[in-house]
Amino acid sequence: MQTETRQPLLKISGLEKRFELDKGYLETLKFRKGRIVSERREVHAVNGVSLAVERGEALCIVGESGCGKSTVARLVAGLLKPSAGQIHYDGQRTDNLSRKALAPVRKKMQMIFQNPYASLNPRMTIQQALEEPVRFHNPRLSRAELKDQVAEVMRSVGVDPSWGYRYPHEFSGGQRQRIAIARSLTVDPEFVIADEPISALDVSIQAQVLNLMLKAKAVRGLTYLFITHDLSVVQHFGTRVAVLYLGSLCELADTATLFSAPKHPYTKALLSAVPQLSDERPNHIRLKGEIPTPINLPKGCPFQSRCAYATSRCSAERPEAIPQSDGSLVACHAVEEGRLD
C-alpha cells in the first residue's frame, strides 16, 4: 500500500452507468393492469463504484461477463458518459468535459482493446495508423519528427519500422496487438486503460504481449488500468485488484493479499474455479445459479441470490465497502459481522 498522501492519478467516486433498453418513447409504453403506462427499463451496468488508481501501479479489474468491467474502462476513457458519479483524472474532473476540452486529457490516457482484428483500421497501413494519433495531438510536428517518433515506438514493441507500409491483415494476432499497443504509446501517455488486451491471443503470444506491457510500464513509468477475466494474469500483472460483480465492487485489495486471503464469498468462489496445473483436485466452491440480469437489480447485496451466507439483512441492505485490517476493502455483510470465519 502507498503510504504517501499524494493525489491518486485517477479517482472514481460513486460511478454509475445505466443503459436504457427502450429506444424512444413508443417502446416504453407497456400494457399493465388494463392500462397503458410508460415504463422505462434500464440495464444497470455500473452501480456506485468508487476506487482510486495510484501513479505507477497496475490496478486490475476482474469479474465475469456482464459485471461492468468494460463499462468502467469506457467511462474512465471518456467513451461513455456516466449516469451519476464523478471521475477525476490528476485532480481534474473529466466526466463532464466536452469532447474538445477532453482532448488534452486523452493525450495522457490511452486505451488498448481486446480484439486486435477490430481495433486497427484495415484500410490504413501500420505507418498511417501509428502516425494518426501523434499528428492529432501534436499538429506542429514535422514529417521527419513524426516518422522518428513512430519508428522509435515501433522498435520498442518489437515491430520492425520497415513494416510500416504493410496493412493489418498481413500480421498475426500477436503482432497486431503489439501494433495496437504501439499506437497507444505513440503519444507518450502516462495512463493506459487495457480492456482484455490478451484474451484473444494464444498462450505463448499472451506471454509476449504481457512482457511488452510490463516493459513499457518499467521504461515509461506507465500506470495501468487492466481489465481482465483471467485471474492468473491478474496475479502476475496487477499491483492491486478490484473484483466486480453485477456492477458493484465486492473486494479491492493488494494482489498478494487478495490471492492469499480472499474475503468476499464471490472472490473465494472465483479463485477456486480457476483450473489449476497442480496435482490436487481443487475444492471448487459451487455457486448456485448464474449471474442475474442487470435489468431491475435486486434490492440489497447484488450477490445474495448466489451466496451461501445470505441473510435477511443481505436482501434488504446494500453492503458498503468496509476497510479490513490488512488494508483491503470488502463489501459484504457476512464479512462485516464476522460470520465467515
Added chain:
Amino acid sequence: MALLSVKDLTVKFAMRDQSVTALNGISFDLAKGERIGIVGESGAGKSITGFSLMKLISKPGYIDGGQILFDGQDIAQMDEPALREIRGNQMAMIFQDPMVTLNPVLTIGEQMVETLRAHRKVSREEAEQIAIVKLREVYIPSPEERLRQYPHELSGGMRQRIIIAIALLLEPKLIIADEPTTALDVTIQADIMDLMLELCTTNKVSLILITHDLGVVNQMTERTLVMYAGRIIESGRTREIINDPQHPYTQGLINALPQQTVPGQPLKQIPGSMPSLNNIPMGCAFHPRCAYATARCKTEIPSTLRFGAVEVACHEVERLKAGEARANEVGLAKAKADGPATSAESANALADTTGS
C-alpha cells in the same frame, strides 16, 4: 481393443495452386471410457483432428491418407449413409459456442426430439420423456418448461448444458468436445467441467477434449496429445506432461503461463508464432522458435521417440534429458528449472532485436 484407433491420418486442403497439409500423419489410440486432451495453439490442427474423426471435413479439405478405426470400422472409408449411423449416435460433438450450435428458430424440445427420432424408432411423447430425463441428468431445473423455450431465452451456461444433454441423448461411446468451456465464465466453466467429468465416468463414455487451456486438460483428462503445425509432437499421461514436459514446445507452453513465474517478473515467452499452414518450416516445424535447434532440426523431420509412457517428436530430446541428468548429478537440480528460462530469455532478447 481400443475404441478408436487413428493411424497415420493426413488431412489436406486443396488450394488454387497447391494443397496445404493441415494434419500430417497423426496416430493415437483411445480406450473405452478413456479421456484424452488435445492441446496446442490456434493453427495447430486440434479442431481439424476433431472434425476429421467424424469425417466432417468438407471441400476443399479431404482425407489424404490414414485410417480412423472406430469400433473396428474405418470411418475414413465410409459413405454418407454409414456415417449418419455413427454421427450423433455413437460419436457426438460439443462445440465452443453454445449460441451457434443450437438452432435459434426451434425450441429446445424440438431439437432434442428431432435428434432422437432421426436415430431411434420412438414416438414424439417417448422422445420428450427421454429428453426430460437427459436434461435432468445435466442439472437443468424444471426441464419440462425448458423444452418449450428457445435458445435465446437461456444463459450461456444453461445452453452448454443443453448441448451436453443433446450429445448424450443417444448414449454415444465417444464425445468430442471442441473448446466446450472457452466461451463461458470461470465459475460456469468449473460447473460444466465437473458435469462432463461426472457424466463421462458414470456412463463410461470416452472423451476427446480439444482445448488450449492446460489447466482444463489437467483437471479433465488422463492422457494428453500436444499438437504443433499439424503433428502430434508429444503425448503421454497428462500429469507427466504437465509436471515433466519433454518437447521444447510443451515446455515453452507450460513455462509461458503466468503462474509459472514470480509476479512482476517477465514471463518466459516463446519467441515468434505458430507458422501458417502454407508456410510450414522445413524439418522440425518448431525449429525457428526453439532455443535448442541444431542444423539437423532444420532439415530432418523428427520421428516419434518413446520414453516410458511418453512419446516425443524431437531430435534434441535425448540431449536435453542428458543435460538434465548431468545437472542433477552435480547437484544443480536448480539448473533444470532455470535452464530453459535463461535460454528463453536469450531467445526473447533475440526476438526483441529481430522484431519477430
